[in-house]
Amino acid sequence: MELSPGTIRPGGRTARVRAAVLQAAGDALAEAGFAQLDLADVARRADVGKTTVYRRWGTVTGLVADLLTDMAEQSLPRTETGSLLGDLKANARLVQRTLADPRQGALFKALIAAATCDAKTAEALRRFYAIRIREWAPCVRQAVDRGEAPAGTDPHEVIRAVSAPLYYRLLADGGLLDKAAADRAAEAAVAAVRAGAFLRDGRDPGSARSGAV
Amino acid sequence: MELSPGTIRPGGRTARVRAAVLQAAGDALAEAGFAQLDLADVARRADVGKTTVYRRWGTVTGLVADLLTDMAEQSLPRTETGSLLGDLKANARLVQRTLADPRQGALFKALIAAATCDAKTAEALRRFYAIRIREWAPCVRQAVDRGEAPAGTDPHEVIRAVSAPLYYRLLADGGLLDKAAADRAAEAAVAAVRAGAFLRDGRDPGSARSGAV
DNA sequence: TCCATAATGGGACTCCTGTTCCGTTAACCT
DNA sequence: AGGTTAACGGAACAGGAGTCCCATTATGGA
Numbered sequence: 001m002e003l004s005p006g007t008i009r010p011g012g013r014t015a016r017v018r019a020a021v022l023q024a025a026g027d028a029l030a031e032a033g034f035a036q037l038d039l040a041d042v043a044r045r046a047d048v049g050k051t052t053v054y055r056r057w058g059t060v061t062g063l064v065a066d067l068l069t070d071m072a073e074q075s076l077p078r079t080e081t082g083s084l085l086g087d088l089k090a091n092a093r094l095v096q097r098t099l100a101d102p103r104q105g106a107l108f109k110a111l112i113a114a115a116t117c118d119a120k121t122a123e124a125l126r127r128f129y130a131i132r133i134r135e136w137a138p139c140v141r142q143a144v145d146r147g148e149a150p151a152g153t154d155p156h157e158v159i160r161a162v163s164a165p166l167y168y169r170l171l172a173d174g175g176l177l178d179k180a181a182a183d184r185a186a187e188a189a190v191a192a193v194r195a196g197a198f199l200r201d202g203r204d205p206g207s208a209r210s211g212a213v
Numbered sequence: 214m215e216l217s218p219g220t221i222r223p224g225g226r227t228a229r230v231r232a233a234v235l236q237a238a239g240d241a242l243a244e245a246g247f248a249q250l251d252l253a254d255v256a257r258r259a260d261v262g263k264t265t266v267y268r269r270w271g272t273v274t275g276l277v278a279d280l281l282t283d284m285a286e287q288s289l290p291r292t293e294t295g296s297l298l299g300d301l302k303a304n305a306r307l308v309q310r311t312l313a314d315p316r317q318g319a320l321f322k323a324l325i326a327a328a329t330c331d332a333k334t335a336e337a338l339r340r341f342y343a344i345r346i347r348e349w350a351p352c353v354r355q356a357v358d359r360g361e362a363p364a365g366t367d368p369h370e371v372i373r374a375v376s377a378p379l380y381y382r383l384l385a386d387g388g389l390l391d392k393a394a395a396d397r398a399a400e401a402a403v404a405a406v407r408a409g410a411f412l413r414d415g416r417d418p419g420s421a422r423s424g425a426v
Numbered sequence: 427t428c429c430a431t432a433a434t435g436g437g438a439c440t441c442c443t444g445t446t447c448c449g450t451t452a453a454c455c456t
Numbered sequence: 457a458g459g460t461t462a463a464c465g466g467a468a469c470a471g472g473a474g475t476c477c478c479a480t481t482a483t484g485g486a
Contacts, residue, residue, distance in 0.1 A: 113329040116323060188405030
């Protein structure tokens with residue numbers, strides 16, 4: 001047999017089309033938002049046939065889900081500063097810079113909007129944040145080792161606590177997303193960690209405090 | 214003159230139509246999400262002419278904006294427990310119960326998704342949260358008076374800090390929205406307040422700590 | 427290099443969302 | 457009560473999103 005029927009051809013053209021379409025989808029989402037996104041427009045921007053986009057991604061949410069998968073793959077590595085507050089501030093500022101950037105901020109809004117409308121997309125979004133959180137969780141473990149945080153502190157919970165107020169501003173109250181907001185988020189998280197608010201399951205913040213610093 | 218041309222008639226029928234349409238819109242958003250919302254379907258559910266919905270609200274986001282205005286008007290009063298932690302836990306549990314409820318949770322997801330797609334809707338969402346925050350801010354001021362929180366603590370910032378992790382779970386990471394999550398959010402906020410992470414502008418959490426408790 | 431076929435592209439077609447027109451209903455004033 | 461007209465409702469209409477069909481391109485193995 002020359003080529004077994006059923007062979008996939010992800011090389012050259014296919015990969016080029018995917019890259020162009022995902023790029024165009026990101027641009028369109030950032031410019032017009034989730035509601036305005038139309039696959040024919042994405043195809044035009046990507047200089048690709050409309051049929052191709054409908055065949056490979058099918059729906060707007062399907063395309064967003066693939067975009068999220070792609071974004072998760074090129075996730076940035078964390079930086080290390082030597083202290084919990086320093087590490088969490090670095091994380092908070094990275095999130096803040098991303099969300100405050102006009103294009104990226106609008107893109108993330110659109111990604112989250114899409115995730116609220118479709119289970120597959122929501123799953124892709126969860127995977128994206130799971131990767132980001134896994135990347136930064138070690139800084140909390142290191143803080144525990146250094147004695148900066150009480151033993152039993154849940155690293156994932158801490159990283160989430162840093163991002164949460166910044167996303168809340170982006171999506172809900174429209175407050176300023178400046179460096180001060182980022183620093184406040186990191187400082188609040190550190191204070192909560194020291195008070196034992198993020199212990200893994202034993203819900204006993206009072207006594208846990210003695211374990212800190 | 215019998216009736217000055219240009220007189221508005223908001224009585225009886227008009228009010229009934231608005232109530233029925235907003236109710237139907239809320240149901241549809243909770244069931245199918247923002248992307249699936251079609252004004253003709255809302256009209257059918259509300260037993261109202263399709264033309265009426267298009268004429269009065271025009272677009273999906275316009276309808277959501279009006280729904281948010283309506284929700285803001287019937288906002289619930291806060292409860293008082295006598296301590297900052299108690300008050301913030303009460304607030305956190307109220308938010309948690311709302312977001313964990315299948316209908317309300319799905320509705321809030323849809324509302325936020327709509328707000329990311331339209332400026333007017335975003336403004337209506339901001340007003341909604343501004344009202345909720347104004348309602349609960351006094352509990353922080355009382356805590357300052359009681360000496361539970363450092364002078365200069367920003368009440369709005371504290372209330373936002375309680376809600377933020379719960380909304381982050383709802384929208385981003387899909388984590389459990391149980392009572393433990395609510396209590397953790399309140400405890401973390403109190404710890405951050407005591408550490409002076411929410412001082413109004415003087416960014417000096419270290420020295421501020423002496424003012425607490 | 428050459429072939430089989432996976433993958434793409436163009437265009438016609440369908441269906442559904444949103445608009446327009448006009449007749450009907452009922453709110454508000456006298 | 458009675459009349460004026462704001463507001464509603466039904467139906468026909470228009471435009472665009474998504475589907476289908478088939479010709480064309482170019483990938484990956486021989």
